[in-house]
Amino acid sequence: MSCFGGLxxxxxxxxxxxxxxxxxxxxxxxxxxxxxxxxxxLASSKFLQTLESGKDIKLYVSDVTRGLLLxxxxxxKLEKYIASLPLESSTIIQLNVEADQLxxxxxxxxxxxxxxxxxxxxxxxxxxxxLYTGDFRFSKGTAKRIRSLHTFDKKKKDIKSIYVDTTxxxxxxxxxxxxxxxxxxxxxxxxxxxxxxxxxAIKLLLSAKxxxxxxxxxxxxxxxxxxxxxxxxxxxxxKQTYSVLTENPDSARIFACMKMDKLDLVGEHLNFLSxxxxxxYFTDQGLPEQICERISDNSYRYCFxxxxxxxxxxxxxxxxxxxxxxxxxxxxxxxxxxxxxxxxTLKCGxxxxxxxxxxxxxxxxxxxxxxxxxxxxCKQGSVKRARSFDL
DNA sequence: GCGATCAGCT
DNA sequence: CACAGCTGATCGC
Numbered sequence: 001m002s003c004f005g006g007l008x009x010x011x012x013x014x015x016x017x018x019x020x021x022x023x024x025x026x027x028x029x030x031x032x033x034x035x036x037x038x039x040x041x042l043a044s045s046k047f048l049q050t051l052e053s054g055k056d057i058k059l060y061v062s063d064v065t066r067g068l069l070l071x072x073x074x075x076x077k078l079e080k081y082i083a084s085l086p087l088e089s090s091t092i093i094q095l096n097v098e099a100d101q102l103x104x105x106x107x108x109x110x111x112x113x114x115x116x117x118x119x120x121x122x123x124x125x126x127x128x129x130x131l132y133t134g135d136f137r138f139s140k141g142t143a144k145r146i147r148s149l150h151t152f153d154k155k156k157k158d159i160k161s162i163y164v165d166t167t168x169x170x171x172x173x174x175x176x177x178x179x180x181x182x183x184x185x186x187x188x189x190x191x192x193x194x195x196x197x198x199x200x201a202i203k204l205l206l207s208a209k210x211x212x213x214x215x216x217x218x219x220x221x222x223x224x225x226x227x228x229x230x231x232x233x234x235x236x237x238x239k240q241t242y243s244v245l246t247e248n249p250d251s252a253r254i255f256a257c258m259k260m261d262k263l264d265l266v267g268e269h270l271n272f273l274s275x276x277x278x279x280x281y282f283t284d285q286g287l288p289e290q291i292c293e294r295i296s297d298n299s300y301r302y303c304f305x306x307x308x309x310x311x312x313x314x315x316x317x318x319x320x321x322x323x324x325x326x327x328x329x330x331x332x333x334x335x336x337x338x339x340x341x342x343x344x345t346l347k348c349g350x351x352x353x354x355x356x357x358x359x360x361x362x363x364x365x366x367x368x369x370x371x372x373x374x375x376x377x378c379k380q381g382s383v384k385r386a387r388s389f390d391l
Numbered sequence: 392g393c394g395a396t397c398a399g400c401t
Numbered sequence: 402c403a404c405a406g407c408t409g410a411t412c413g414c
Contacts, residue, residue, distance in 0.1 A: 001405070036406060044395075114404095135404085167404065207401080208405045259401045260407050279404050307404060332403060 001167075002037045002135070003337060004328040010127035010161060011105055013097045017134065019047045027095040029059045030107075032134025033118035034068045034210055043074040051081040055096050058083045062109055064117030067237025068210070085109050088148050090124065108148040112136035114165075114306050115211035116238055122148055128160030131320060133328070135165045137308045139178060143319035161324040164317060166340045167307040168279070169347075170331040176279065176309035177291050183218045185291045186275070186302055190219065193273045194253060201270035202254045206277055209234070211306040212256065213241050215277075219254055220244035228252035230261065273298050279305040310347075318348045325350065 006018025007026075015023035016030040020041030023029075032038055041047050051057050059082050061069065066084040069075040085091050090106045097103045105125035112118040114135040121132045131149075143149060149157055168176065177185075193200050206212050209231070216227045217240070226246040229235075235242040246252055259276070280293065280303045293301045308316065317325065325348075327340035334340050345352060 001403085035404090205401090206405095207403095211404075258406065276402095277404095278402065280402085301402090305404065 002328055003330055004163065008130060008132065008161070008163060009324075009326075010130045011123055011125065013095060013103060014105070014123075016121060016132050020044065024050050027055070027057060027097055027103075028093060029057070030121055030132075031059060031061045031065060031069075032112065032121065032132070033115055034065055035115065035135070035208060038134070042078075048077060051078065057081070060085055060093070060107065062087065062111075062117045062119045064237065065119070066117075068117055068234065071234045071236050087111055087119070088146075090148070110146055110148055113138055113142075115208070116213060116241070117210075124157075129157055130161045130163075131159055131322070132163045133165050133316075135167070135307060136316075137179070137306050138312055138316050140312060140315045143316050149320065156319075156321065159320050159322040161326060162317060162320055162322040163326045163328055164313065164341075164344065165307060165329060166313065166327040166331055166337075166344060167329045168305070168331060169310050169313055169327070169329075169340055169344050170333055171310070172332070173279075174310045176305045176307075176312075177303055179214050179304065179306075182291055182302060182304045183215055186215070186304075187218060187222050189275070189292070189300065190254070190273075191222070194223065197271060199269060199271045200253075201272050203272045203274045204254065204256045204277060205259045205274060206256055207259050208306075209258075212277065212304070213238070215304070216241060216244050216256065223254070225253060226251065228255040230257070271298075273300070275299075276301045277304045279303055279307070313344065314348050317344060317350070321350065323352055325352070 002017060004017055006015040006023040008016070013027045014030065015026035015028075017032055017038040018040055019029060023041070024046055031042070051059070059078060061082060061084055063084045063086075066082050069082065070079060085107065087109050090108045092104055092106045095103045095105070105123050108122040108124070110120040110122060112120050112134050114137055118134060118136070120134055120136060123130045123132070151157055190202050193202065204212070204215070216229075219225075219227060226244060228247070228249050229245040230247065232242065232245040232247045235245060249255070276299070278301060280290065280301070291303050295301055325341045325345045327337040327344065329340070330337055331340055334343070
């Protein structure tokens with residue numbers, strides 16, 4: 001769950017993944033992907049007023065994110081102000097920072113492998129090269145294949161700061177099965193259950209709106225059937241996914257449902273096997289290859305993650321070799337963003353630059369959805385100060 | 392009656 | 402179990 005407050009130490013005139021409070025003074029906005037903890041304030045009238053101020057303020061997103069936003073009535077009114085940027089190609093953005101002060105920054109979108117449309121943002125300009133990862137899932141070795149992290153002569157770019165998805169930066173999540181491993185095992189179970197009886201059906205319990213599309217596609221290929229999804233209409237911009245889903249429960253044997261959705265209307269005559277897709281927290285005693293857990297005869301829990309494991313995050317951060325590391329997420333069993341950044345830094349064996357300005361950081365990182373006043377104080381008193389770790 | 396916000400739940 | 406999101410209550414306009 002993102003705790004990023006929206007503002008970075010560098011490029012203070014832009015906001016990313018937060019659209020409320022102090023962020024409303026920003027001159028440009030970036031949305032990394034369509035999960036609600038990254039969209040706080042996006043549907044608010046205050047944010048719309050900011051865009052309508054006539055200062056040419058835009059919301060920059062990937063093409064797919066734009067399509068997903070516009071499929072949701074809450075965001076249609078933002079349409080005029082949404083600018084989609086291409087992947088892996090640097091775009092120079094001019095910004096009206098103050099009344100007569102122009103600033104420019106080059107931004108590159110990097111596909112983040114978290115959910116449809118998800119991207120990282122690489123900013124390059126006077127404040128140095130800064131990488132905001134958003135949420136991501138990269139397997140080991142992905143970083144060296146990302147062109148925009150390299151110069152034309154294939155040398156690594158110098159990265160001043162990285163703002164990292166530290167969701168699973170905890171010793172319990174050093175290893176998480178790949179999506180392929182998860183889905184392959186999942187399909188065996190589903191195949192067997194469906195073959196047993198023609199009234200047998202599958203209920204996939206999901207906890208996020210987007211991020212499970214890989215499963216839908218693999219199941220569709222393997223079982224040659226469409227997957228029921230109440231929210232199929234949100235996928236209109238993704239023809240492939242749209243085509244493997246159905247809104248008609250009568251024709252389906254596999255039902256993808258949000259955990260809190262009431263499914264009472266669907267398939268009363270069917271004999272359901274429930275599969276809860278969640279990311280297990282692997283304990284020190286747990287077997288790393290453990291993917292599923294049987295809860296009862298007709299209920300399983302399966303590990304499926306759209307965030308990188310701790311070792312995948314380390315592999316990426318080591319490769320990028322930044323001077324400063326900031327955490328965007330407080331991992332389970334970790335006290336603070338600072339601790340998360342410190343531990344990640346140590347684990348990656350990074351040598352950080354001593355930068356005195358960072359010690360005076362006033363940039364608050366917030367718990368999502370808890371802003372109650374203009375000064376950005378959380379209701380629960382959980383204001384987090386962002387700071388990189390100086391060795 | 393509407394939108395915004397929040398507690399509670401999964 | 403903890404990846405994020407929905408429902409329903411309440412408040413203010």
